[in-house]
Amino acid sequence: MTLEEAIIARHSVRQYIDKPIEAEKIKQLQDLIDECNRQGNLHIQLVTNEPNAFAGGLAKYGKFSGISNYIAMICKKGDDVNLGYYGEKVVLLAQTLGLNTCWVGLTFRKQPDKYEVRTDEKLICVVSLGYGANQGVQHSQKKGFEEFCKDGRSTQEAYPDWFVKGMKAALLAPTAINQQKFEFILHDGNKVEARTRFTMFNGYAPIDLGIAKCHFEIGAGKDYFEWM
Numbered sequence: 001m002t003l004e005e006a007i008i009a010r011h012s013v014r015q016y017i018d019k020p021i022e023a024e025k026i027k028q029l030q031d032l033i034d035e036c037n038r039q040g041n042l043h044i045q046l047v048t049n050e051p052n053a054f055a056g057g058l059a060k061y062g063k064f065s066g067i068s069n070y071i072a073m074i075c076k077k078g079d080d081v082n083l084g085y086y087g088e089k090v091v092l093l094a095q096t097l098g099l100n101t102c103w104v105g106l107t108f109r110k111q112p113d114k115y116e117v118r119t120d121e122k123l124i125c126v127v128s129l130g131y132g133a134n135q136g137v138q139h140s141q142k143k144g145f146e147e148f149c150k151d152g153r154s155t156q157e158a159y160p161d162w163f164v165k166g167m168k169a170a171l172l173a174p175t176a177i178n179q180q181k182f183e184f185i186l187h188d189g190n191k192v193e194a195r196t197r198f199t200m201f202n203g204y205a206p207i208d209l210g211i212a213k214c215h216f217e218i219g220a221g222k223d224y225f226e227w228m
Contacts, residue, residue, distance in 0.1 A: 152188075
């Protein structure tokens with residue numbers, strides 16, 4: 001499965017079966033997490049065989065069950081966009097390995113003895129991980145990609161194919177609280193600016209933007225544009 005195929009196939013899954021993740025898959029995930037932490041100056045951590053984060057009333061309210069593995073998304077203050085960008089790389093790898101995931105911003109209990117949060121860091125959210133009881137459901141996209149982008153070029157031409165593909169991939173990006181509060185602006189010289197829009201839950205908007213940037217880059221092809 002390619003990353004483009006993983007973007008299409010990945011849906012949020014909240015119920016999981018009691019099936020351990022194979023050691024080889026754990027290693028592949030950990031190797032990528034280590035690489036992402038180095039590149040993004042992050043502190044993402046893989047937590048396995050730990051059922052307590054999703055054992056309480058919050059998890060039941062969010063309709064989560066059977067979760068004993070998750071990814072703790074941890075970073076320094078101000079690095080949320082990076083965390084979303086690199087964290088989604090791990091999520092998409094999990095999909096290619098036949099695993100299911102769900103970004104979770106609120107409905108879980110913190111387990112500070114299961115991962116390390118340094119004094120200058122914070123736990124933003126977690127990603128459930130494992131073999132789903134189902135493959136999730138694709139929610140219908142009621143708005144076209146034009147609602148989420150702007151043309152900042154000096155000449156008003158049709159959007160290039162790579163930009164359209166990137167936007168369509170971005171709209172398939174998961175968000176921590178099911179909102180798409182982002183926009184992409186195409187500038188002269190194939191430069192792309194990505195920024196957040198106002199939301200009442202502004203604390204999650206930056207990480208959601210990072211997730212969308214990851215999808216956009218895969219869909220558009222990183223050789224076709226430059227981030228601003």
